[in-house]
Amino acid sequence: MGARLGLHFTTALLQDGWAKDVRLTLDHGCIATIERDVAAGPDDERAGIGLPGIANLHSHAFQRGMAGLAERRGKGGDSFWTWRTLMYRFVDRIAPDDLEAIAAQAYVEMVEAGFTRVGEFHYLHHDQGGRAYGNIGEMAARIAAAADQSGIALTLLPVFYAHGGFGGAAAGAAQARFLNDPDSYDELITASRRAVAGLDGALVGIAPHSLRAVTPDELTAILPLADRGPVHIHIAEQTREVEDCMAWSGARPVEWLLANAPVDRRWCLVHATHMVDGETKRLALSGAVAGLCPITEANLGDGIFHAPKFRMYEGHLGIGSDSNVLISLAEELRLLEYGQRLKRRARNVMARRANTSTGRSLFDAALAGGAQALGVSSGLAVGAPADIVSLKSDHPALVARSGDDILDSFIFAGAHGLISGVWRAGVRLVSDGVHHQRASVAARYGRTLERLLAP
Ligand code: NGQ
Ligand code: ZN
Numbered sequence: 001m002g003a004r005l006g007l008h009f010t011t012a013l014l015q016d017g018w019a020k021d022v023r024l025t026l027d028h029g030c031i032a033t034i035e036r037d038v039a040a041g042p043d044d045e046r047a048g049i050g051l052p053g054i055a056n057l058h059s060h061a062f063q064r065g066m067a068g069l070a071e072r073r074g075k076g077g078d079s080f081w082t083w084r085t086l087m088y089r090f091v092d093r094i095a096p097d098d099l100e101a102i103a104a105q106a107y108v109e110m111v112e113a114g115f116t117r118v119g120e121f122h123y124l125h126h127d128q129g130g131r132a133y134g135n136i137g138e139m140a141a142r143i144a145a146a147a148d149q150s151g152i153a154l155t156l157l158p159v160f161y162a163h164g165g166f167g168g169a170a171a172g173a174a175q176a177r178f179l180n181d182p183d184s185y186d187e188l189i190t191a192s193r194r195a196v197a198g199l200d201g202a203l204v205g206i207a208p209h210s211l212r213a214v215t216p217d218e219l220t221a222i223l224p225l226a227d228r229g230p231v232h233i234h235i236a237e238q239t240r241e242v243e244d245c246m247a248w249s250g251a252r253p254v255e256w257l258l259a260n261a262p263v264d265r266r267w268c269l270v271h272a273t274h275m276v277d278g279e280t281k282r283l284a285l286s287g288a289v290a291g292l293c294p295i296t297e298a299n300l301g302d303g304i305f306h307a308p309k310f311r312m313y314e315g316h317l318g319i320g321s322d323s324n325v326l327i328s329l330a331e332e333l334r335l336l337e338y339g340q341r342l343k344r345r346a347r348n349v350m351a352r353r354a355n356t357s358t359g360r361s362l363f364d365a366a367l368a369g370g371a372q373a374l375g376v377s378s379g380l381a382v383g384a385p386a387d388i389v390s391l392k393s394d395h396p397a398l399v400a401r402s403g404d405d406i407l408d409s410f411i412f413a414g415a416h417g418l419i420s421g422v423w424r425a426g427v428r429l430v431s432d433g434v435h436h437q438r439a440s441v442a443a444r445y446g447r448t449l450e451r452l453l454a455p
Contacts, residue, residue, distance in 0.1 A: 004025040004026060004027050004032060005025065005026045005045070005426065006023060006024070006025050006026075006040070006041050006043060006044035006045070007023070007024045007025075007026065007044060007045050007047050007050070007388070007423075008021070008022070008023050008024075008039075008040035008041070008044040008045065008046050008047065009021075009022045009023075009024075009047050009048065009049060009050035009390065010048060010049060010393050011049055011050070011393075011402060011403075011406070012024075012049065012050030012051070012380065013050065013051050013052065013363075013380070013407075014034065014379070014380045014381065015052075015379035015380055015381040015384075018402075018403045018404075019036040019037075020036065020037060021036065021037050021038055021039065022034065022035070022036055022038075022050060023035040023038050023040065023041065023044065024050075024380070024386070024388075026386045026423075026426040027426075028426070029200070029385055029386060029425035029426040029427070030383055030384060030385055030386055030425075030426065031380060031381065031382055031383065031384050031385075031386050032382070033382065034380070034381070034382055047388075047390040047420070047421055048390045048391055048392050048393045048394075048420050048421075049390060049391040049392075049393050049398070049406055050380065050388055050389075050390055051114070051363075051388070051389045051390070051391065051407075052367055052378060052379050052380045052387060052388065052389070053114060053115065053116025053117070053387035053388060053389050053422065053423075053424065054114055054115055054116065054319070054329055054363075054366055054367055054370055054389075055115065055116070055117040055118070055119065055155075055318065055366075055367075055370030055371050055373070055374045055376070055378070056110055056115040056117065056118045056119065056319065056320055056321050056329075056370065057119045057232075057268060057270075057289070057291050057318040057319065057320045057369070057370045057373040057374055058119055058121055058232070058268075058270050058291045058293055058320025058321070058322050059106065059110070059118050059119065059120050059121065059320060059321050059322065059324060060120075060121055060122075060123075060322065060323060060324070061099075061102060061103035061106040061107065061118075061120055061122075061143065061146065061324065062090075062091060062094055062098075062099055062102050062103065062124060063087060063090075063322075063323045063324050063325070064102055064103075064105060064106035064109070064324040064327070065090065065094075065098075065102040065448075065449060065452065066086070066087065066090040067323075067324060067325045067326070068325065069086070069090075069453075070083050070086045070087070079301065080237070080238050080300045080301060080302065081238075081240070083300055085174075087323075088174035088175070089174075090452075091124055091177065092128065092174065092177070093452050094124060094452070096133075096138055096139060096142050097142075097448070098448050098451075098452060099124065099139055099142045099143070099146075100142040100143075100145050100146050101146075101441075101444045101445050101447075101448040102146075102445060102448060102449075103120075103142065103143055103146035103147075104145075104146040104149045104150055104437075104441045104444070104445070105441055105442060105444075105445035106146075106324050106327065107146055107147055107149070107150035107152045108149075108150045108435045108437060108438055108441045108442075109324075109327040110150070110152055110321065110327055111150055111151060111152050111422050111424070111429050111430060111435055112419065112422070112430055112433065112434070112435050112438070113327050113328050113329045113330075113419070114329040114330075114389040114419055114422065115152065115321075115329060116152065116153060116387035116388075116389070116422065116423075116424045117152060117153035117154070117155060117201075117370070117371075117374055117376065117387070117424075118147070118152050118153070118154060118155070119155045119157055119205075119230070119232065119268075119320065119373060119374045120143050120147075120154060120155070120156055120157060121157045121159060121207050121232060121234075121270070122139065122140060122143055122156060122157060122158055122159060122207075123158075123159035123161050123178045123207075123209060124139055124177055124178065125139055125140075125158070125159075125177065125178060125179075125180065125188060126176070126177045126178075126179070127177070128177065129176055129177075130176030130177055130179060135191060136184065136187050136188050136191050137188065137190075137191025137192050137194060137195045140156060140158060140188070140191060140192040140195040140196075141195040143156060143195075144156065144195045144196045144198075144199055144202070147199060147202070148198075148199055149437060149441060150429070150435070150437065150441070151424050151427060151429040151437075152424060153199075153200070153201045153202065153376075153385075153387070153424060153425070154196060154199055154201075154202045154203075155202070155203045155204075155205060155230060155374035155375055155376075156192055156195070156196055156202065156203070156204050156205070157204075157205045157206065157207040157230065157232050158185075158188050158189060158192045158204070158206065158207065159178065159207040159208075159209045160180060160182075160185045160206065160207065160208045160209060160213075160214060160218065160222050161175065161178040161179055161180065161209040161213045161214075162179055162180065162181060162213060162214060162215070162218055163212065163213050163214065163215065164212070164213075165212050165244065166211060166212055166244050166245055166247070166248035166249070167215070167248045168215045171213075178209075178213075181218075182218055182221040182222055185222055185225070186222075186225060189204065189206065189225045192204050200425055201376075201385065201425060203229060203230070203374070203375045203376070204229060205226060205229040205230030205231060205232060205374075205375060206222060206223070206225050206226045206229065206230075206231055206232075207231070207232040207233065208222060208231075208233050209233070209234060210233060210234040210235065210241070211233075211235065211241075211245060211253050211256065211257065212241065212244070216260060219260075219261060223261070223262070226266065228266070229266070229375055230266055230267075230268060230373060230374060230375045231266055231267045231268070232267070232268040232270060232291065232373070233257070233267070233268075233269060233270065234270045234271060235253045235254055235257060235269045235270065235271060235272055236252070236253040236254050236269075236271060236272050236273055236274040236275060237270075237271035237273050237274075237297070237300075237302050238273075238274075238302060238303075239274055239303070241253060241274075242274045252274075252275070252276065252279060253274075254269065254272055254275050254279040254282075254283055255276075255278075255279050257269070258279070258282050258283065258286060263283075263286045263288050264286060264287055264288065265287040265288065265289075265316075265372060266288075266375075267286070267288035267289070268288065268289045268290075268291045268318070268373035269283065269288055269289070269290055269291060270291035270293070270320065270322075271291065271292070271293065271297065271302060271305075272290045272291075272292075272305065273297065273302050273303040273304070273305055274303060275306055277306075277309060280306045280309045280310050280313075280315075281309065281313050283310070283315060284309075284310050284311075284312075284313035284314060284315030284316075285313055285315075287316065288316070289316045289317060289318050289369045289370075289372050289373040290305065290310060290315060290316070290317045290318075290369075291317075291318055291319075291320050291373060292305055292317055292318070292319060292320070292336060293319070293320040293321065293322035293323075293332070294319070294332050294333075294335035294336045294339060295321065295322075295325060295326050295328070295331060295332055295335055296320075296321070296322035296323040296324075296325060297322075298335060298339070299323065299325050300323070304339045304340070304343050305336075305339075307336070307340050307349065307350060308340070308344075308349060311350070311352070316365075316368065316369045316372060317365050317366070317369045318365070318366055318368075318369030318370035318371075318372070318373050319332045319333065319336070319366040319369075319370060320332075329366075330410055330411050330414060330418070332366075333359070333362040333363065333366060333411045334411050334412055336350065336362060337349060337350050337358055337362060337411075337412075350362050350365075352364075356404075357404035357405070357407060357408050358408060358411075358412075359404060359407035359408035359409075359410065359411040359412065360404040360407045360408070362407075362411060363407050363411070367379065385424075385425050385426075386423055386424075386425060386426040387423065387424050387425065388421075388422070388423040389419060389421070389422050389423075390419070390420045390421040390422075391406065391410060391418050391419060391420060392417070392418060392419075392420045395414070395417065395418050397409050397410070397413045397414040397415070397418060398410070398414070398418060417433055419433055420432060420433060422435075
């Protein structure tokens with residue numbers, strides 16, 4: 001790299017808070033210097049309002065391809081489980097090229113939304129009918145290729161999936177493409193590390209899918225493969241899952257996991273919707289991240305997380321786009337707060353204390369929790385990766401705002417078009433709200449969907 005790139009912001013949210021007239025210089029993808037209260041240099045890029053990029057801690061990228069196609073009422077009552085049947089029908093058609101095209105589209109949209117890293121909870125491993133690909137890491141390599149095309153940083157979470165229900169129940173035919181035993185999973189992890197080896201900043205963690213899909217012995221067998229990396233698991237998303245877990249073990253899912261697995265800061269418990277007070281408190285004290293996916297949880301009719309109690313015990317939380325039915329950082333945070341308001345008939349539920357901004361509290365939580373869950377550091381600081389989002393300071397939703405009012409307005413009062421630029425590791429990916437690869441990625445995605453959805 002040649003001369004250091006200078007970026008100038010009218011105001012920016014640095015690791016130690018808001019600052020005015022901020023000048024960053026970037027070097028080899030990292031923030032080399034930070035100056036405050038300085039004018040822009042002659043060659044600096046002027047970039048409006050600066051925020052740190054946020055990690056999207058939970059995605060199933062392929063599900064972007066069926067977004068909006070499960071919103072028609074069926075014969076009986078529709079539920080998470082009827083949605084899952086439709087999702088399984090869609091996943092069955094996806095070939096490696098298709099996965100790459102759909103994931104690239106999802107990731108471009110994530111970057112445009114202000115996400116600079118994604119945790120891909122990746123479970124589509126095998127060919128139709130469960131036949132092995134020549135390389136067990138074939139699909140992992142397609143996820144890595146999609147991340148590369150979009151520029152988003154990747155924490156790849158290859159999923160261990162072995163059963164169709166608690167207590168080692170046999171998996172169904174529709175789940176055949178997901179299945180491994182601990183030995184083949186070991187190979188998958190090795191292949192996944194190889195698949196991401198060329199990607200700047202990529203990490204690999206592990207992901208036992210859920211207590212429905214993994215037995216206690218299997219969980220014990222695969223945990224060492226994390227090798228100090230992140231461990232993600234779906235848990236307590238649906239009440240039926242809680243009932244089935246009670247019938248199997250006498251304990252609730254989160255209760256069972258906390259009693260039987262070494263849950264700590266490396267863990268991310270995705271959803272954790274249905275907890276009683278004792279579970280909520282103990283999960284918070286474990287230091288693990290609760291991976292909340294408000295848009296998907298609303299879409300699937302999951303329920304509402306016990307946020308006030310969890311926050312009272314200083315629990316860590318982050319945000320995921322999960323089914324990718326809609327990809328929006330601002331809307332995930334807004335819906336997290338609005339779910340709480342509707343349930344509790346109160347306002348500003350997620351604000352950390354009196355006289356604090358709800359938007360800032362949500363943003364700080366998602367920034368720190370997302371980074372923790374994906375195994376990286378967070379925030380704009382010297383030495384940190386230059387993962388930056390800029391907002392348009394002259395947008396009507398943002399004019400005359402400063403400090404935390406900017407975040408409140410971005411989250412609660414902005415509709416579209418507030419994000420101007422996005423940089424990942426110092427590389428500019430988005431200008432004027434548009435990802436530089438948007439057109440080519442969307443064209444390939446369009447051709448893929450035409451074929452996949454053809455009658
Ligand atoms: C998934 N999605 O892995 O994509 C799941 C559905 C399951 C959510 N849990 C499959 N939202 O949980 O069995
Ligand atoms: Zn999920």
